[in-house]
Amino acid sequence: MTRRLPRSFYARPATEVAPDLLGHVLVRVLPDGTRLAARLVEVEAYEPDDPGSHAFRGMTARNEVMFGPPGHLYVYFTYGVHFCMNAVTRRAGEGSAVLLRAGEPLEGLDEMRACRGRDRPTELCSGPGRFTQALAIARPENGVDLVEGDVAWVERGRRSGTTAVGNRVGVHDTTRSWRFWVEGDPFVSPGRPGPPTPKRRVRASPPRP
DNA sequence: CGTTGGATTGGCT
């Protein structure tokens, strides 16, 4: 039996692949052979007809990997400081991916600490920018094959806990609740302004005294 | 061609 998730796993809508990824293990092998691993606990889906997606306005040099075949890593640079990584989903030409937002460190914690400059396990892979930094994933890793390559892949892991659903972080769209995480898992990212669970609509403020 | 702001984070007021 093989532990690695096959191409067919990724060749589905991101909204299906995303929750299914929770519990599986992202493995990253550094150039020197060091193996790092983290259990996925928080992801977000980005679909073709989705204004919040980089792919929404068509293919560009930046997002071309998103339009390639499924099972590849789409890495992009943001805020002039950080990298974020995604697993490409659906079929070539469609433009869809799952953002890997957080993981529980399993192997290579000291290497991750060196990359991150932090010690606490919850500060290693809990957040999309942190996650890529901990695994030493940046521009050179954009486009790597997660199914046949030897740089990074996803192995089958055990599903545990309940899957929670909410709005995506930093995406101003309350109609697509495509963020998925393991309920109560301590390695889920803090999500700055507070985890974007479905927002309540607030009524006009009451009369002042 | 200039401006704006983002699938973020960490440090400081």
Add this chain to the structure above:
DNA sequence: GCCAATCCAACGC
């Protein structure tokens, strides 16, 4: 709670 860091795609003129 606020903001700087620091690149670049998207959009307006």
